[in-house]
Structure formats: structure tokens, C-alpha cells
Amino acid sequence: MTVAVLTKIWIVLVALTIATMSVGASQGRLLPFIIQAALILAVAGFKASAILNYFLDLRSSSRGWRLLFSIYLVMLGGSVLAIHAIGCTLAHGGCILLSYEAIR
Amino acid sequence: MIQRPNDNVEVAVAPADWGPLSALPGNPMMWILILGEIAVFGVFLVGFSVARVLDPQLFDNSRFHLSALLAGINTLVLVTSGFLVAAAVFQRRHNGQGRLFLAAGMVLGTIFLAIKGVEYTQLFNEGIGIETNTFFRLYFMITGFHALHIVLGLLILGIVFFANSVENMETGAAFWHMLDMIWVLIYPIVYLLH
Numbered sequence: 001m002t003v004a005v006l007t008k009i010w011i012v013l014v015a016l017t018i019a020t021m022s023v024g025a026s027q028g029r030l031l032p033f034i035i036q037a038a039l040i041l042a043v044a045g046f047k048a049s050a051i052l053n054y055f056l057d058l059r060s061s062s063r064g065w066r067l068l069f070s071i072y073l074v075m076l077g078g079s080v081l082a083i084h085a086i087g088c089t090l091a092h093g094g095c096i097l098l099s100y101e102a103i104r
Numbered sequence: 105m106i107q108r109p110n111d112n113v114e115v116a117v118a119p120a121d122w123g124p125l126s127a128l129p130g131n132p133m134m135w136i137l138i139l140g141e142i143a144v145f146g147v148f149l150v151g152f153s154v155a156r157v158l159d160p161q162l163f164d165n166s167r168f169h170l171s172a173l174l175a176g177i178n179t180l181v182l183v184t185s186g187f188l189v190a191a192a193v194f195q196r197r198h199n200g201q202g203r204l205f206l207a208a209g210m211v212l213g214t215i216f217l218a219i220k221g222v223e224y225t226q227l228f229n230e231g232i233g234i235e236t237n238t239f240f241r242l243y244f245m246i247t248g249f250h251a252l253h254i255v256l257g258l259l260i261l262g263i264v265f266f267a268n269s270v271e272n273m274e275t276g277a278a279f280w281h282m283l284d285m286i287w288v289l290i291y292p293i294v295y296l297l298h
Contacts, residue, residue, distance in 0.1 A: 010187035021176035024296040044292045048285045055190040056281040062127040076146050080153045087157030
């Protein structure tokens with residue numbers, strides 16, 4: 001791990017954050033409900049993973065720890081997405097591919 | 105190696121065995137705290153999502169009072185702070201002091217708190233508080249708990265600034281990166297998802 005690698009990771013994190021801010025500012029006009037939610041959560045999970053592996057340097061730790069943290073992130077993101085999808089379906093009777101505006 | 109006073113037998117002092125925790129950077133005691141915090145924040149975020157499903161209209165209406173822009177800026181601030189703290193640890197591992205990077209990371213941590221203060225003040229000025237509704241109870245609990253951890257993280261980094269052994273730096277940085285990672289998850293779930 002070098003400062004150059006850390007700098008590259010930081011640039012990626014900043015770029016992804018700005019992209020997420022843009023998607024958030026669109027207020028759901030860009031993509032269907034579930035796709036946008038999945039995209040936002042996947043980007044967040046990727047950023048969290050990058051922070052753990054590079055900033056925290058878990059890459060030099062054991063494979064078991066890396067696996068455990070990956071499972072945590074997938075389970076958290078997956079749970080939140082599933083809860084969203086179930087909630088939307090219950091409220092609107094199947095809105096997986098609807099836009100946010102249609103849901104409102 | 106230590107020598108017993110009553111005999112001349114040398115006894116090797118082995119480092120404490122923390123099992124799998126020994127494979128993680130920094131002090132294993134800190135990792136017990138970190139793992140607990142990660143679990144708690146995970147439960148908070150899943151609980152927040154469940155509460156939203158139970159009352160989606162309330163959550164959607166309340167969310168519009170939040171500033172996603174300030175939260176996004178705070179994400180940039182905290183990610184940059186994490187980068188600087190990681191650079192400080194790298195420098196310390198390679199015979200530098202790492203204090204400049206660490207201090208810069210702490211300044212950004214303080215800016216994060218200041219922006220959080222602006223965000224809260226805007227809400228208070230609108231007459232919104234922790235008792236307003238379920239959304240804001242959870243919002244203030246999650247973000248406030250995280251902000252309190254940032255204060256604790258700054259204290260830890262402040263101690264590490266003066267006692268900057270490699271292990272201390274790794275320990276303080278591990279706590280700080282945990283807060284960084286948690287915020288990266290709080291931001292989309294609380295501020296962006298409808």
C-alpha cells in the first residue's frame with residue numbers, strides 16, 4: 001500500500017460520492033424505483049468496502065475477516081433493499097419497475 | 105526476555121494471544137468496540153428501513169426537510185479525512201511521524217461536526233426536533249449517535265497525535281475508518297432512499 005494507491009482510492013470515493021449526490025438530487029426522475037435504490041446501495045457498499053480494504057488496510061488481514069465484512073455489507077444492503085421492495089409492493093401492489101413519480 | 109529475581113532462568117514473554125483479532129491492524133481491544141459499533145449501526149439502519157415501510161408517507165414527507173446536499177458534502181469531508189488519516193498511518197509505518205496528515209484529518213473531522221451543527225440548526229429553526237415524529241426520532245438518534253462517535257474519534261486521534269507509536273496510530277485510525285464507513289452507509293439510507 002502506498003500513498004499513491006490511497007490517493008487513487010480517495011479520488012474514486014469522491015467521484016462516486018458526487019455521482020450519488022447527483023442521483024439523489026434527481027429525486028427519482030432518472031431510473032425506476034428499485035433500480036435506483038439498488039444502484040445507490042451498491043455504490044455505498046462498494047465505497048464502504050474500499051474504505052475497509054484500503055484505508056483500514058484489511059487487505060493485509062486474514063481472508064476470514066475480509067469475508068466477514070463483505071458478508072456484513074451484502075446482508076445490510078440486501079436487507080435494506082428487500083425491505084424497500086416489500087414495502088413498495090405492499091403499498092402499491094407491485095411497483096418494482098415503476099418510477100418514483102408514478103409511486104407518488 | 106525477563107529475569108526472575110530468585111533464579112537465573114530466562115523466561116520468554118509471548119505477546120498476548122487475541123486469536124483472530126490479532127490479524128487486524130491496531131489494538132484488538134479497539135476491534136471489540138468496533139465490531140460492536142458496526143453491529144449496532146447495522147441494526148439501526150435496518151430498523152430505520154422497517155419503520156419507513158410502516159409509514160412511507162410520513163418518512164417521504166419528513167425526508168424533504170433534510171439537506172441531502174449538506175449530507176453529501178459531509179460525506180466528501182469524512183472520506184477525505186479518512187484518506188488523510190490512512191496516509192498518516194502509512195507515513196508512520198515508514199519511519200515518518202504522520203502528524204501533519206493526522207492533524208489535517210482531525211480538522212476535517214471538526215468541519216464534519218460543524219456542518220452537522222448547521223444541518224441540525226436548520227431543522228431546529230423550522231421547529232423540527234427529536235419529538236416531531238418517528239422519522240426525526242430515528243434520524244436524530246442515528247446521526248446524533250454517529251456525531252457523538254465522531255467527537256470520541258477526535259479525542260482518540262488527539263491522544264494518538266501525541267502518543268504516535270505505530271500501534272497507537274493504527275488503533276486510532278481503525279476507529280476513525282469505522283466511523284467513515286458507517287457514515288457512507290447512513291448517507292444513502294437516511295438521506296437518499298425514498
